[in-house]
Amino acid sequence: MVRFLGFGAGLIFVIALLVGALMPREAAVEDPIKKIHLYPEAARWQQDGPLGMGVFGTYDRAQLQRGFQVYKEVCSACHGLERIAFRNLGALGFSEAEVKALAKAREVPSLDPQTGEPSTRPALPSDHWPSPYPNEVAARAANNNALPPDLSLIIKARPDGKRYVHSLLTGYDKPVPQGFEITEGLHFNPYFHSVAIAMARPLNDEQVTYADGTKATVDQMSMDVTAFLHWASEPELERRRQIGVATLIFLGILTVLAWLTYRKVWAGVAH
Template identity: 60%
Template sequence: MVRLVGMAVGLVVVFVLAWGFLVPRDAVEPDPIKQLHKHPREVSFAHSGVFGTFDRAQLQRGFQIYKEVCSGCHGMYHLHYRDLQKIGFSPEEVKAIAAEYEVPAIDPNTGEAITRPALPTDKFYRPFPNETAARAANNNAYPPDLSLIVKARPNGEAYVYSLLTGYGEEPPAGFEVPEGLNYNPYFHSVNIAMVQPLMDDQVQYADGTPATLDQMAKDVTAFLRWASEPELEVRRRTGVAALIFLAILSGLAYISYRKVWAGVKH
């Protein structure tokens, strides 16, 4: 009896597998969002490649874009103001930049909550005290922290650059953009809550560089790349030095091997 039941179950399984293999599947309609979504465009920077280094002037321009345009909604919670010295700002300039912001503090005399000018040792100013407040001010969209945004997204630099410059493209005929959203084919759902953040001549660069949309997008992308990995140049130099050392060591080891075994006959 058990054997018959086992055979029956096996036949049922074989029948189901054969049915699934032979019967054609229903045609699956392509996802219109996936058809509209575009892969990031290629973009190169001074720091691209193994021997690339950050352009300090570009990083300072990128910080200016973040400060004047992005910081109203996006925070950079992993950076301190003192970190700006690494991109060429003097200690006095860093103090002046930090002092433009008020940060929470405690009055040492009364113990009451107060605010004070930020110091170079403070972290970057938070535009919103918490996520709830951020969503309330942005149509329920939560502006992400930009400290690690380049490393948090696939093809990070190309993605950020393409996203910032992708607002000019019009949606195809028949595609309706939901109210309160904006069409951007480089965003994963092609509909993004953030309005176009950059436009030509939106800022005035101190070094006289023309503030075109493309230039500003590259500058702030480079700054965000540095922010996500400030030690990039040190790591690259260390890696190249280690490879050179290993190459020399391998050559010396091979020469020693040939010398030690030179008189030994096989």
């Protein structure tokens, strides 16, 4: 009896497997977001180098300063830059006095030396750029439960970072496809992975006034702030490239000398 029941259970299991294998499967429902989502548009910066050969590219200091201005006047209201100290801004071409002035204009968390209670003080060049919010809870409370990411490494943290950030900042003009609805509190941007982003349009024409007279269009400001954020994520980029080129030249010369030495040592040896 037990064997009969075991055989019957096995037979049912085999039949179920055959039915599942032979029955046609329903067509997979295509994700509508894939039809709407766009990949970053092509764009180039000076640090990309000629013909995209980044090893020879250097940062445009004027563009970096413009990008820092966009970050300071627009982006810093919501996004931190915690890995950059004020003294690092000297690499953008700011003088020591300008760096001190930029630091002094910002308040950083501190403790009252008299009472030990939390307080603030003007920043020093050695301080890192302060976050606009005291903690994550406050950041989410101020942004409809969305957490604005720190921008220190945003270029390296996103695939095709510079082009992604540039496309995202300029992608708010794209019309919402017919039949696609955006949840209240979100904004349509086809370059964002879900095409619905919590960040409202951050840039508008002439939103900042550049000291060098450059016209502050959305595209220009986006290119500039993206270049600055690239520098923020890789401030040692130029130095690394210089070391890399010098190393390749050294290895090339060493290879030639080694080959000539080999020829000299074995010149009289018959093959």
